[in-house]
Amino acid sequence: MPRDPASTAPTLEEVAALAGVSRSTVSRVVNRSPHVTDEAVLAVEEAIGRLGYVPNRAARSLASRKTHVVALVVPESTAKVFADPFFASVVQGIALYLADTDYTLNLLIASETDSNKIKRYLLGGNVDGALVVSHHSGDHSFANIGQSLPVVFGGRPLLEDIVDSYYVDVDNAGGARAVTQHLIESGRRRIATITGPLDMPPGVDRLSGWLSAVRGADLPDDLIEQADFTLAEATAAMRRILDRDPDVDAVFAASDQMAAGALTALRERGRRVPEDVAVAGFDGDYFSETSSPPLTTISQPATELGAKMAEVLVELMAGREVRRVTMMPTELVVRASTGS
Amino acid sequence: MPRDPASTAPTLEEVAALAGVSRSTVSRVVNRSPHVTDEAVLAVEEAIGRLGYVPNRAARSLASRKTHVVALVVPESTAKVFADPFFASVVQGIALYLADTDYTLNLLIASETDSNKIKRYLLGGNVDGALVVSHHSGDHSFANIGQSLPVVFGGRPLLEDIVDSYYVDVDNAGGARAVTQHLIESGRRRIATITGPLDMPPGVDRLSGWLSAVRGADLPDDLIEQADFTLAEATAAMRRILDRDPDVDAVFAASDQMAAGALTALRERGRRVPEDVAVAGFDGDYFSETSSPPLTTISQPATELGAKMAEVLVELMAGREVRRVTMMPTELVVRASTGS
DNA sequence: CTGAAAGCGCTAACAC
DNA sequence: GTGTTAGCGCTTTCAG
Numbered sequence: 001m002p003r004d005p006a007s008t009a010p011t012l013e014e015v016a017a018l019a020g021v022s023r024s025t026v027s028r029v030v031n032r033s034p035h036v037t038d039e040a041v042l043a044v045e046e047a048i049g050r051l052g053y054v055p056n057r058a059a060r061s062l063a064s065r066k067t068h069v070v071a072l073v074v075p076e077s078t079a080k081v082f083a084d085p086f087f088a089s090v091v092q093g094i095a096l097y098l099a100d101t102d103y104t105l106n107l108l109i110a111s112e113t114d115s116n117k118i119k120r121y122l123l124g125g126n127v128d129g130a131l132v133v134s135h136h137s138g139d140h141s142f143a144n145i146g147q148s149l150p151v152v153f154g155g156r157p158l159l160e161d162i163v164d165s166y167y168v169d170v171d172n173a174g175g176a177r178a179v180t181q182h183l184i185e186s187g188r189r190r191i192a193t194i195t196g197p198l199d200m201p202p203g204v205d206r207l208s209g210w211l212s213a214v215r216g217a218d219l220p221d222d223l224i225e226q227a228d229f230t231l232a233e234a235t236a237a238m239r240r241i242l243d244r245d246p247d248v249d250a251v252f253a254a255s256d257q258m259a260a261g262a263l264t265a266l267r268e269r270g271r272r273v274p275e276d277v278a279v280a281g282f283d284g285d286y287f288s289e290t291s292s293p294p295l296t297t298i299s300q301p302a303t304e305l306g307a308k309m310a311e312v313l314v315e316l317m318a319g320r321e322v323r324r325v326t327m328m329p330t331e332l333v334v335r336a337s338t339g340s
Numbered sequence: 341m342p343r344d345p346a347s348t349a350p351t352l353e354e355v356a357a358l359a360g361v362s363r364s365t366v367s368r369v370v371n372r373s374p375h376v377t378d379e380a381v382l383a384v385e386e387a388i389g390r391l392g393y394v395p396n397r398a399a400r401s402l403a404s405r406k407t408h409v410v411a412l413v414v415p416e417s418t419a420k421v422f423a424d425p426f427f428a429s430v431v432q433g434i435a436l437y438l439a440d441t442d443y444t445l446n447l448l449i450a451s452e453t454d455s456n457k458i459k460r461y462l463l464g465g466n467v468d469g470a471l472v473v474s475h476h477s478g479d480h481s482f483a484n485i486g487q488s489l490p491v492v493f494g495g496r497p498l499l500e501d502i503v504d505s506y507y508v509d510v511d512n513a514g515g516a517r518a519v520t521q522h523l524i525e526s527g528r529r530r531i532a533t534i535t536g537p538l539d540m541p542p543g544v545d546r547l548s549g550w551l552s553a554v555r556g557a558d559l560p561d562d563l564i565e566q567a568d569f570t571l572a573e574a575t576a577a578m579r580r581i582l583d584r585d586p587d588v589d590a591v592f593a594a595s596d597q598m599a600a601g602a603l604t605a606l607r608e609r610g611r612r613v614p615e616d617v618a619v620a621g622f623d624g625d626y627f628s629e630t631s632s633p634p635l636t637t638i639s640q641p642a643t644e645l646g647a648k649m650a651e652v653l654v655e656l657m658a659g660r661e662v663r664r665v666t667m668m669p670t671e672l673v674v675r676a677s678t679g680s
Numbered sequence: 681c682t683g684a685a686a687g688c689g690c691t692a693a694c695a696c
Numbered sequence: 697g698t699g700t701t702a703g704c705g706c707t708t709t710c711a712g
Contacts (some may be wrong), residue, residue, distance in 0.1 A: 012705065013706095021707075024707085024708080026706095027706065027707060030706095030708090031707085035703060055705085056704075056705050056706070057705085059705030059706040060706055061706090062705080062706070063707040065707090131705080
């Protein structure tokens with residue numbers, strides 16, 4: 001049986017004794033207070049090294065009234081999409097950033113039915129701040145806790161009125177515009193789009209990016225079909241597009257998975273990609289790399305977005321000024337699906 | 341600016357005052373001590389509800405010398421495969437189970453290069469136990485900390501010698517045997533397998549399940565090609581199989597993703613599925629549902645596995661006896677890829 | 681620049 | 697069964 005590690009852990013007091021100073025001084029050294037003599041610092045560090053002293057988090061937070069813990073709140077619906085590679089990278093970015101600070105990450109899955117439990121936990125003084133990943137839904141039901149606790153969201157809020165929340169988002173509109181632009185520049189004229197749900201920010205924003213590009217080029221903006229980010233629905237949407245206009249020569253799908261669905265529909269209708277129809281996606285995920293042909297897409301800086309979220313939160317917790325909105329740039333990745 | 345939440349959080353003392361009892365009694369109620377009158381319990385719970393009281397973790401752990409924190413250690417390589425739907429569900433299962441206990445989950449991404457940092461953290465008295473998800477690699481490099489801290493692994497260890505670690509695993513061999521059996525029962529005689537890497541437990545175990553089934557039926561066991569769980573390599577493996585024996589009439593791929601790759605290769609060689617060749621996978625993930633035809637596969641109880649890991653750890657931390665090895669059953673899901 | 685003293689909010693004996 | 701009394705290990709005024 002494991003033995004109790006605490007019973008063996010050296011305390012600040014022992015360090016003080018060994019270093020021949022008071023506990024206060026040790027505390028100051030540990031917390032990097034500037035008002036300590038170099039000699040004292042040295043003696044204390046020496047003692048800390050010899051004893052292998054590690055501060056006790058609990059005692060520290062009890063006394064300082066700071067937990068040094070940040071919550072990572074994942075709405076359960078998002079958790080199902082946990083498999084979403086994008087989401088996974090965001091989490092990784094968060095964790096890696098925080099690993100270099102002395103904050104600790106608390107993973108919370110917020111069941112939709114009982115989000116109050118989480119709210120109570122968050123407001124119960126158990127964490128210094130929270131990160132909410134609701135990328136897909138734009139659900140900011142935790143927005144109101146932002147008034148009592150520093151909170152940073154991943155993805156912009158669904159409701160424009162919740163303007164007072166901090167969030168980091170990918171430039172969905174800009175990316176969609178850029179990839180559509182690419183379609184236009186490679187000579188396509190009849191460009192369709194398969195959108196995500198229009199009650200989700202990424203759905204709306206990617207559509208608006210497409211709109212701005214086709215309108216800017218004086219091309220028709222009527223070939224719009226909605227789907228739900230899944231391959232199956234996108235396949236159906238692509239069929240509808242082909243029915244509506246057999247002459248379509250390009251399609252921008254708001255996600256790579258949907259672009260893969262479009263590929264399926266095009267194949268079944270005997271259209272060649274990219275000769276007859278160019279296909280572009282969004283996300284830069286697994287699907288875009290493995291489909292045949294590989295997809296031109298907009299890749300998102302997922303890890304960086306996560307790191308940025310954490311960074312903004314850390315600033316917020318330190319009481320520093322931060323911009324409420326941070327947009328992460330996207331990158332156009334050109335592959336075979338839009339031309340040779 | 342957010343105001344300090346701690347200044348506002350009700351304390352145990354206030355609950356005691358409101359309920360008209362002492363702090364000890366409140367503490368007992370909160371900790372579900374059996375030695376309290378029903379009336380007292382009621383009064384305290386009433387007060388807790390009215391005040392929205394949440395115990396302060398720091399104070400609690402300082403006094404009890406328990407952190408009530410469990411670490412979820414994710415090797416960085418696994419984190420990249422974070423997108424793995426299986427892994428995602430495991431994490432969800434862990435989080436949901438723990439949500440009903442009063443343990444808190446600490447997410448740690450262990451960089452391969454500096455696992456000592458994590459070890460120090462774990463051994464520094466910051467957590468009461470750890471969960472290590474290393475499902476794919478079978479890497480139990482954290483095995484030795486199991487001597488000083490309760491640790492439960494997801495997936496069996498790669499090295500048989502590390503028999504003293506606790507782990508929960510899916511019955512890979514059993515599942516592989518079952519699905520191969522199904523192939524045999526539906527009349528297939530020339531059955532190939534595409535394996536995962538043979539330095540990963542799931543790779544080895546699924547191969548051994550296939551072996552046991554074909555040998556048990558006195559069928560040839562030579563049609564084995566190795567891949568690495570990815571679609572691309574599996575496509576190549578399937579081509580090699582077709583080259584080696586054009587008469588192959590079934591293939592068991594050790595993952596759905598690989599089965600999808602097999603489908604691609606079969607299609608390009610003009611083989612019909614399931615008429616000419618039956619295809620079966622393993623995992624029961626997204627790929628098995630969306631490929632065409634949908635795949636017969638072995639679905640894994642991912643969420644349950646996560647919950648079980650958490651449960652075993654909780655028992656361990658409570659000092660109770662637990663079996664070192666827990667096997668989770670799998671389920672055969674029959675779809676179009678192996679017959680009408 | 682450093683030490684002494686007073687808790688942070690809770691649990692854990694120990695009496696009652 | 698319940699209250700009282702001490703701390704848990706650290707930070708933080710406040711003197712010096």
